Amino acid sequence: MADMPMQQPPGRIVLPPHRVRASRPFSVRAREWVRRNLFPSRNGTILTVIAVGFLGALLAGVIWFVFIDANWRVITENRWLLFAGGYPREEAWRLWMGMGFTFMLIGLTYGTWSSFGRRDHIFVGLISAFVVFLMAHGGASIWSSLWFLLAVGVMYLSYAVTVRMPRELGPIRTLQQRVVGGLLILALPIALMILLSGDASARQLDGFVLNLVLAPVGIVGGLAMAIPLAIGRASRMKTISWTCTAYIEIVRGAPLLGWLFVALFILDDVIGGSLIVRAMVVMAVFTGAYMAESIRGALQALPRGQYEAAHAVGLSRLQALRLIILPQALRISIPPIVGQAIAIWKDTTLVTVILPLRELKGNADSAIAQFEFTPDRIEAYVFVAVVFWAVAFMMSRISQRVERTLGVGER
């Protein structure tokens, strides 16, 4: 720091020290950053060398596996099996339409309440490139990638339309928020209607499509169960709070596989319905118990003054709950609820383990059960892991965005 000018000539603006440091040439700053972050001391340097060696070995291993060792034909040849499995081929347009609808909603939501940053564009670009790359190999028709790109186009179009609308409060803004919000609330029923009318039935949901249906049903259903359960557990009426507590603890006592066991062997006598519907019910019940605990934590975290203030201005208990308590409690509990949502997204793989339902991982099992592809187990499961990772990662990033927009954790 000796080269820093200690005395500023009179009449010039005196910059604070960090601005002075930041105004030095890039090469100097880069050298300092490297020294401070990578070679601070002897031990630090040793650590860096070890880390570089580890990273190099890792990178070499990954490159060797991906480009030399792996036989990705197990994925490209079984594309449709992995994606939709037994879903009728002639109804495939429903899948594309459902995808377009979902992408449109994403575009609308981002356009209304947020905006795409450079990282979002890069993420969308990478995913699109991945899908197109996957479709460009083997004997797939060009239509599938075109449909996907069309859906991405719809997303950007709806984004472009909404992001240009005025953000200032006013009748147009209110209308926009109501329309998009309403669409979001109705999104799941609409998407299910698109997928399941006509010749396609719930029984034929298969492959990755099954994951994409099960997880939202579990999340939305779980949230719908969780709110009354959390309020019930916090209730001052003993019968209600005890039964809600017992319910939550029993559901949390057994693993999801145990409850899927119930769906397979026991629930048939109680609610009937096809297996896939029972699996959906179990997913919602299971997630609901965990989400209820998150919301209960938020209810307890609210300062007592909130309840008292609501009481003081003469709100009834229901009004206080609806207008004062729940909005704040739900806002606080966004991070754990998204954590649960990601957990249930990953747990959709479990339906394969004991139920005769085949989601993405189950169809990967089928793919490697073909004689030709038996040696390619690792490739198949790596692909499954990458797909699940991408969606889960996206969910966690969107949650961070929502938290920042709503100011969760700020006072």
Add this chain to the structure above:
Amino acid sequence: MTMSAGAPPEAASVPLIHRRSFRDFATQSVYVAITAVAFLYVFYSLNLREFGFGFLDDPAAFKVGNQWITDVDGVTNSRITMYMVGVWSSLRAVIVAIALSTVLGVVVGVARLSNNWLVSWLAMLFVEIFRNTPLLVQVVLVYSVFLVGMPLIQNVISIGDIFFVSNRGIAMPWPVPNGGLWGLPDWFAGVWVLVLLVLAVVAMRVRARRQEQERETGIPMNANRRALTLFAIGAVASYLVMGGPVWMDAPIVTGTHYEEGMVIIPEFAALVTGLTLYTGSFIAEIVRAGIQALPRGQTEAANAVGLSNYQRLTLVILPQALRQIIPSVTNQYLNVNKNSSLAYAVLYDDLFRVAGIIQNKAGHALEMFFLIIVTYMIISFVISVIMNFFNARVTVHEV
């Protein structure tokens, strides 16, 4: 509050329907009625005529693999015995996974906060990869690496003829009871283990007392070194006196299987590795959050009194961070317990899979589910009790 306890005086004039006590009573009555109807509906729709646990005493007629210490064949043993063998298999996987994931989680969590940019980036990479992929896929992926990535046992990889790696699993040396010099019966190995336990307790007491003295007088008492020396001398002496009751047994490869030593079968390795990586990534985040929640002054104070980086971490930062870490980590341990049921996917005979086999042979799904959920709850309860004990020890009792 100058008014005396009890209902305010105007309570009598409030109409019954607006009184809180009446409203609560009415709400609860309706609620109980609805719940009871739902409960009765479920109760009657289940087929309960054959409900009973008698079928568990019948002979099992199936085999359970991966036994350790136990050795039951399933021909003469009852179903409940086989189930208990499954519980024991689950417990082993859970204990090993909890221990490994804790170590991994603490290391990665601390590395995440390293000043070294590369190390912290690697830790983040680890967390983001393993937290966001399904545990099931991780488990089957490790299993696949064993199945197709490891050599056949005919071309087994041998490390100094002590460790062996092949697609049949990993074999390593393991202590076994042995008559020793005086030709004592096998159970003397157990006596020696007991002696070791007693020694450990004594050593811990010595360590605690010396630490106490060090705190009071300020004179270094070398508590750790003394305790360790005491334990080592006692262990070696008792071993020699008993004439070597335990011997390390190296594994041997004969034909297409391992003999002697300890064999970690691929199913167990896959389950435990998956659980460790998955849970470790969550624990790493918990540890990071726990450390970050500490005031920066703690680090600065530790630096000011001249502690080394390692001392700062083990003497100042981690002990305080533990208060926030332990409750969340307990949750993760409970998850390990429940997630161990994924053994089903790689055909490791844990309690869930054995229960599934029994249900397959004998029916009685409801009873089997009862058994499963009660078992998991008992294990969860034990984990919570142990962790609450630790939690009570690290909690600050102010005043």
